[in-house]
Amino acid sequence: MSGFFKSSIGRKVAMALSAFFLMFFLLQHLSINILSVFSPELFNEVSHFMGTNPVVQFALQPVLIFAVVFHFVMGFALELKNKKAQGVAYAKNNGAANSTWFSRNMVLSGITILAFIILHFIDFWFPEINTKFIQGDWSGLHNGELRYFHELQEKFVNPIRVVAYVVAFVFLGLHLAHGFTSAFQSVGGTAGRKKTLQTIGKAYSVIIPLGFIFVAVYHFLTNNH
């Protein structure tokens, strides 16, 4: 089996497996974020549960970090190998005649998402790690109340950050528009259900980024008026 993951197809399968995990993560992340629009109390409670539950913190979170790092590192490694496989560049190449822009530019959308993740980690994850693991405060409280909703609102006051988030989510949508079906194709799972998967992929790649954009813009608008 170790030989399998050294092969070109094995590496694509590994990319797809990490993509499946990340796509599931996006769905659960959005589900929780949406709660902040409808019920700040429920959002606080769920966030506190996710932030303190040992299974989430010490089992799922390391897997998530590994999946993110692996997906990017392997993505770049495959891109480098692919560049090496190309010969002299064509004087004229009509890529638009046979494929979509976003399918040909997964690395570009990936780099944009990577830049966003760094911003997102600085905004939320690093302060969270500082509070819990360095200061040792696992109470989730600030001035006697659960702090998560307040922290979320604070972040979306700055319009530049909101714009950066919206742009990143648009690129996330483009990445998912190709990546969703591509992951199923890589594990050989498209046989007989390609059309269904393409439809679900299109819906997923629109709903997920729009949901995140909605949350960011909603808090920006409600917090600034």
Add this chain to the structure above:
Amino acid sequence: MNLTLKIWRQKDASSKGQMVDYKVTEISEHMSFLEMMDVLNEQLVNSGEEPVAFDHDCREGICGMCSMYINGEAHGPDRGVTTCQLHMRMFKDGDTITIEPFRAAAFPVLKDLVVDRSSFDRIQHAGGYISVNTSGNTQDANAIPISKHAADEAMDAATCIGCGACVATCKNSSAMLFVGAKVSQYALLPQGQVEAADRVQNMVAQMDLEGFGNCTNTGACEVECPKGISLDNIARMNRELIKSSI
């Protein structure tokens, strides 16, 4: 019609090539693209110049030899055709046509528009066959029942002529549509089952060894394939490799 041709000229495998402009006149719209190239070469020979080297053989879309990248697409702008089946009616009087060899590190240019596609042969040698004794005791073709669906899908995969348009088109120079088709045509048939695991393992290993890139599922190969080989064959190859590795 009168045309301007921008053609890649390269003396030999070790030389550095360049695009060179040529004019051709009185080209009939009923000519095939290769016939237009023949007119150009007659013109070049008559003027004492070196004719443009290009691959061709059957000139009826079966052999897979013709391999030009025309106006940014393998086998040109038409669909489901090889270069020899491409007609000049696809172009307009006064057009400038860019003609390049198929590009990939695993398809080195030998001269002008001729590339070395023997990497495909080596992939085939690695497992693109079934080991049966055919000397004098050949079985009846209908002795082993095969479903119509499997036979049709295997035949579709077997129509791959190994022209290399998939590699030339792919932004990663991946050969997975070719290898997927060759793996599939046997994977779908009972005769191919005995060596199925070794076949996919060996062919994929050889494909990687030849230096082809990874498939990123853009689907460009499927669109440009003159035989309409489906991406389903790549998915099947992936499944076959996973199955053979477990």
